[in-house]
Amino acid sequence: MPTIKDVAAHAGVSPSTVHYALNGKRSISPAVRERVLASVEALDYSASAVAQRMREHRSYSLGLVAPALPASDAAMMELLTATAARTSSADHTLGIFLNQTPQQVLALLRGQYVDGVLLIETAHDDPRIEALRGSAHPFVLIGQTGDMTGLSSVDFDFEEAFYLAFDHLARLGHREIGFLVPPGAADDDQGERKENWYATRRGLYRAQQQHGFRVELEPAPLDIENGHRAALRLIERSPHLSAIVASGHTQVGVLRALYSKGLRVPDDCSVIGVTTAQIAEWTIPRLTSVDLPLAAMSVAATDLLLRKVNGEAVTEQLLLPAALVERESTAPPRRTP
Amino acid sequence: MPTIKDVAAHAGVSPSTVHYALNGKRSISPAVRERVLASVEALDYSASAVAQRMREHRSYSLGLVAPALPASDAAMMELLTATAARTSSADHTLGIFLNQTPQQVLALLRGQYVDGVLLIETAHDDPRIEALRGSAHPFVLIGQTGDMTGLSSVDFDFEEAFYLAFDHLARLGHREIGFLVPPGAADDDQGERKENWYATRRGLYRAQQQHGFRVELEPAPLDIENGHRAALRLIERSPHLSAIVASGHTQVGVLRALYSKGLRVPDDCSVIGVTTAQIAEWTIPRLTSVDLPLAAMSVAATDLLLRKVNGEAVTEQLLLPAALVERESTAPPRRTP
DNA sequence: CTGTTAGCGCTTTCAG
DNA sequence: CTGAAAGCGCTAACAG
Numbered sequence: 242m243p244t245i246k247d248v249a250a251h252a253g254v255s256p257s258t259v260h261y262a263l264n265g266k267r268s269i270s271p272a273v274r275e276r277v278l279a280s281v282e283a284l285d286y287s288a289s290a291v292a293q294r295m296r297e298h299r300s301y302s303l304g305l306v307a308p309a310l311p312a313s314d315a316a317m318m319e320l321l322t323a324t325a326a327r328t329s330s331a332d333h334t335l336g337i338f339l340n341q342t343p344q345q346v347l348a349l350l351r352g353q354y355v356d357g358v359l360l361i362e363t364a365h366d367d368p369r370i371e372a373l374r375g376s377a378h379p380f381v382l383i384g385q386t387g388d389m390t391g392l393s394s395v396d397f398d399f400e401e402a403f404y405l406a407f408d409h410l411a412r413l414g415h416r417e418i419g420f421l422v423p424p425g426a427a428d429d430d431q432g433e434r435k436e437n438w439y440a441t442r443r444g445l446y447r448a449q450q451q452h453g454f455r456v457e458l459e460p461a462p463l464d465i466e467n468g469h470r471a472a473l474r475l476i477e478r479s480p481h482l483s484a485i486v487a488s489g490h491t492q493v494g495v496l497r498a499l500y501s502k503g504l505r506v507p508d509d510c511s512v513i514g515v516t517t518a519q520i521a522e523w524t525i526p527r528l529t530s531v532d533l534p535l536a537a538m539s540v541a542a543t544d545l546l547l548r549k550v551n552g553e554a555v556t557e558q559l560l561l562p563a564a565l566v567e568r569e570s571t572a573p574p575r576r577t578p
Numbered sequence: 579m580p581t582i583k584d585v586a587a588h589a590g591v592s593p594s595t596v597h598y599a600l601n602g603k604r605s606i607s608p609a610v611r612e613r614v615l616a617s618v619e620a621l622d623y624s625a626s627a628v629a630q631r632m633r634e635h636r637s638y639s640l641g642l643v644a645p646a647l648p649a650s651d652a653a654m655m656e657l658l659t660a661t662a663a664r665t666s667s668a669d670h671t672l673g674i675f676l677n678q679t680p681q682q683v684l685a686l687l688r689g690q691y692v693d694g695v696l697l698i699e700t701a702h703d704d705p706r707i708e709a710l711r712g713s714a715h716p717f718v719l720i721g722q723t724g725d726m727t728g729l730s731s732v733d734f735d736f737e738e739a740f741y742l743a744f745d746h747l748a749r750l751g752h753r754e755i756g757f758l759v760p761p762g763a764a765d766d767d768q769g770e771r772k773e774n775w776y777a778t779r780r781g782l783y784r785a786q787q788q789h790g791f792r793v794e795l796e797p798a799p800l801d802i803e804n805g806h807r808a809a810l811r812l813i814e815r816s817p818h819l820s821a822i823v824a825s826g827h828t829q830v831g832v833l834r835a836l837y838s839k840g841l842r843v844p845d846d847c848s849v850i851g852v853t854t855a856q857i858a859e860w861t862i863p864r865l866t867s868v869d870l871p872l873a874a875m876s877v878a879a880t881d882l883l884l885r886k887v888n889g890e891a892v893t894e895q896l897l898l899p900a901a902l903v904e905r906e907s908t909a910p911p912r913r914t915p
Numbered sequence: 916c917t918g919t920t921a922g923c924g925c926t927t928t929c930a931g
Numbered sequence: 932c933t934g935a936a937a938g939c940g941c942t943a944a945c946a947g
Binding site for chain 2: 923924926927
């Protein structure tokens with residue numbers, strides 16, 4: 242690899258001249274400039290990024306710190322791709338870091354490996370957050386944590402999302418609604434999940450007060466299998482339900498349960514999701530759902546982080562709205578109760 | 579950020595002693611060692627990664643170079659997550675680079691931004707490959723290209739995959755099979771797609787010679803919508819088909835088409851996919867499919883690349899096998915023809 | 916308009 | 932067993 246010195250020698254100038262010729266931060270005579278450029282061409286020179294980073298104390302890259310990252314998690318995928326796209330369009334690099342200990346995350350920042358990190362799937366007393374909190378390193382949460390003072394984060398509005406889902410069903414005339422409750426409602430739950438559950442419940446109550454419907458709760462972890470089992474329990478226990486609300490990946494399980502029971506969607510039972518558009522578009526029938534604004538969240542989080550990295554003292558906690566998209570899985574109930 | 583000098587001063591030793599105390603490459607008296615470690619602790623020192631990289635001419639990170647990366651592509655997601663997991667378990671960092679020009683990819687390597695790159699979605703005369711070919715930089719393809727001499731790559735065995743799909747249907751007794759042909763069969767197609775189509779056809783022919791069945795071709799780009807349209811055309815044109823083979827995301831469209839026509843799967847028509855397990859698990863009914871070994875491919879490619887980065891002169895072109903997984907979408911045909 | 920030079924923080928000879 | 936010093940490749944302040 243040729244260095245800036247090689248180019249300088251080849252062109253018969255000094256290294257600094259080469260440097261300035263390559264990024265016009267000071268004026269240069271056209272003749273010299275030409276000569277330098279020719280040498281650059283001849284030697285096929287390109288500056289060493291590591292040396293530049295070392296000098297500038299910046300790596301121009303961001304880290305996405307996530308837990309395991311299951312390949313099957315559509316939401317995580319959407320966050321990831323949107324973040325990667327945004328990062329690279331801002332002329333930065335995105336590094337992916339899985340399963341890091343708090344110390345490792347700190348080391349990343351301290352070693353200038355990355356200029357800032359995006360934390361996803363944060364928990365209530367997330368040790369990674371506590372480790373970062375004291376340090377002056379830029380970081381942004383996608384999600385939330387217990388004590389948000391001084392932190393920047395991007396999340397979506399759980400309350401509004403679930404309100405929209407129940408409101409939609411109620412407007413269609415449903416009065417007996419099943420709800421696959423995401424983890425967080427259990428007595429021993431705490432932290433972020435608990436907060437999310439409170440928000441979820443606020444949304445539900447608001448819709449309920451407004452329209453007056455009955456809701457039948459059934460807890461279900463967010464994967465397909467658990468959604469399937471929970472939906473079966475729900476249907477068997479309460480065959481009179483005319484609609485089901487489900488989130489995460491559980492809708493797929495709900496549809497499967499209804500299908501296996503010979504119930505048609507939406508004719509016999511409506512289903513509404515609170516999930517990513519991708520999942521909603523893949524099912525048969527396509528799911529009416531409150532589409533989570535994951536791409537927008539990624540973009541917002543990346544932009545926030547970039548501002549921090551650039552020295553701005555921002556502290557923003559954004560809550561992005563989710564929007565209801567009517568597809569094919571909801572309709573008025575068959576018979577009015 | 580404290581530097582190695584600060585620690586040295588604090589401990590009353592030289593920088594090199596600090597260095598050796600931290601990574602025992604030469605012996606050190608326990609006393610001094612203790613003192614240094616205490617200072618490291620006291621100052622909360624950790625070495626600057628960029629300085630180390632600069633010195634060592636290595637970045638300990640790999641690049642994943644991909645085109646647009648649509649959030650909805652399940653296969654790409656699986657490659658990505660598996661690669662990230664493997665990379666980090668090998669104590670390297672994975673950088674994601676989207677939409678890079680050949681020059682940019684080269685600059686990545688030359689600037690020591692990354693030690694090597696993984697290229698995905700390569701085309702026949704991929705300019706990125708041509709740019710890298712001459713250089714001595716380590717890279718591995720996930721996929722293939724026209725001239726593979728001297729290149730390392732990992733792919734799956736198209737011929738075997740499609741053979742398995744048709745063989746499975748034929749063994750079940752199907753004699754009239756529809757096939758949504760992935761792009762590559764058209765006259766003006768060329769390069770990798772064409773090669774893949776040839777391999778696909780070889781698999782089909784082999785099964786056909788062995789079992790003797792009729793196959794009805796219908797071209798379809800790999801997304802849901804096109805799968806849907808192509809399946810509708812196929813069903814309308816040839817209502818006697820008892821099974822359909824589809825790949826990519828098209829199966830979802832096929833199921834939708836069958837559903838809308840009132841045809842039950844697998845009772846009225848079997849469907850088999852050549853796709854990722856994720857898609858197959860999400861449909862109703864679950865798809866019997868030749869599950870592509872995407873995670874294994876990522877791991878293999880990452881390992882190959884790591885070996886190259888470490889100076890081994892490897893040139894391997896791996897073709898990993900795909901395996902048929904029976905789920906719920908295939909059964910013997912209703913009536914024997 | 917151009918050149919010289921002093922580092923960035925680390926690793927690694929080379930000396931002692 | 933320890934220290935001094937050179938240098939990775941680049942940038943920017945300082946001189947001319």
